[in-house]
Amino acid sequence: MTTALITGASTGIGASFAEVLAERGHDLILVARSKDKLDALAGKLSADFGCKVTVIAADLGLPSSGAALAQKVASLKLDVDLLVNNAGFGSAGAFARQLPQRDAEMIALNCTAVVDLVHAFLPAMIERGTGGVLNVASVGGFQPLPYMAIYGATKAFVLSFSESLWAELRGSGVKVTALCPGPVDTPFFEASGTPSLRKTVPKGFMMQSRPVVEAALAALEAGRPVCVPGVSNQALTMMPRLLPRSLMARMSAKIMGR
Numbered sequence: 372m373t374t375a376l377i378t379g380a381s382t383g384i385g386a387s388f389a390e391v392l393a394e395r396g397h398d399l400i401l402v403a404r405s406k407d408k409l410d411a412l413a414g415k416l417s418a419d420f421g422c423k424v425t426v427i428a429a430d431l432g433l434p435s436s437g438a439a440l441a442q443k444v445a446s447l448k449l450d451v452d453l454l455v456n457n458a459g460f461g462s463a464g465a466f467a468r469q470l471p472q473r474d475a476e477m478i479a480l481n482c483t484a485v486v487d488l489v490h491a492f493l494p495a496m497i498e499r500g501t502g503g504v505l506n507v508a509s510v511g512g513f514q515p516l517p518y519m520a521i522y523g524a525t526k527a528f529v530l531s532f533s534e535s536l537w538a539e540l541r542g543s544g545v546k547v548t549a550l551c552p553g554p555v556d557t558p559f560f561e562a563s564g565t566p567s568l569r570k571t572v573p574k575g576f577m578m579q580s581r582p583v584v585e586a587a588l589a590a591l592e593a594g595r596p597v598c599v600p601g602v603s604n605q606a607l608t609m610m611p612r613l614l615p616r617s618l619m620a621r622m623s624a625k626i627m628g629r
């Protein structure tokens with residue numbers, strides 16, 4: 372029996388990771404701010420699958436929250452075999468109209484907390500010679516993302532960080548994968564503060580969480596550095612490799628600025 376720690380497990384992709392991993396016999400540590408939602412999910416999963424589920428309510432956007440979470444996990448005498456860095460949010464609109472404080476919170480959650488948690492749990496995985504890290508980036512991380520400029524930049528950070536880590540850890544027994552979903556039908560769009568963001572999703576691109584999670588776990592198992600679920604999304608991520616980035620930026624600005 373191994374233990375997976377999932378951040379952002381209260382809704383969306385994170386809740387699907389919890390369900391799929393519980394079905395596969397893993398114990399879980401669920402982290403997010405909404406303790407009530409985590410408790411409800413924990414009760415259901417432990418009843419349905421007999422796994423041990425620990426709930427830790429934490430705001431990972433706060434300074435040093437990654438280290439505090441690691442201390443809490445250590446105080447519960449739990450080992451983390453699989454770290455799923457999934458918590459994140461985006462905001463949409465022209466950069467000049469964004470609130471600096473909200474951008475700082477996004478960078479803290481989407482980047483700093485990811486790095487802090489890998490720092491916290493990776494050394495023990497290396498020592499044990501086994502483990503996994505799944506960092507949730509986005510197809511937006513492959514290209515400039517006008518009107519979601521900071522969000523796109525945080526996901527480019529997660530993608531680059533994960534690929535480097537993957538190469539460093541080859542042969543160590545620890546696997547690393549960056550999950551880069553396209554649009555997924557979760558409360559992400561409403562959490563962005565711009566629910567009309569859903570309308571920018573091209574027809575046929577929206578995926579459900581479960582196949583995204585299953586693709587991510589298969590990629591991690593296979594030792595692949597990057598997972599882009601869905602054929603349309605895979606085609607999309609080829610474009611920045613074929614076209615000039617300035618053209619990609621202008622084309623994205625047209626779609627995202629609608």
Ligand SMILES: NC(=O)c1ccc[n+]([C@@H]2O[C@H](COP(=O)([O-])OP(=O)(O)OC[C@H]3O[C@@H](n4cnc5c(N)ncnc54)[C@H](OP(=O)(O)O)[C@@H]3O)[C@@H](O)[C@H]2O)c1
Binds near residue numbers: 381460507558
């Ligand atoms: N949905 C998409 O189209 C899409 C596409 C590409 C990538 N992604 C990425 O996928 C990941 C999951 O997103 P989702 O689509 O599942 O969105 P979601 O349903 O809004 O879930 C976000 C999760 O993050 C948690 N969270 C937010 N702020 C937090 C904080 N300060 N501290 C701790 N937890 C926090 C939320 O829980 P609480 O509010 O309870 O804290 C929630 O569990 C994100 O990294 C997102 O960027 C999503």
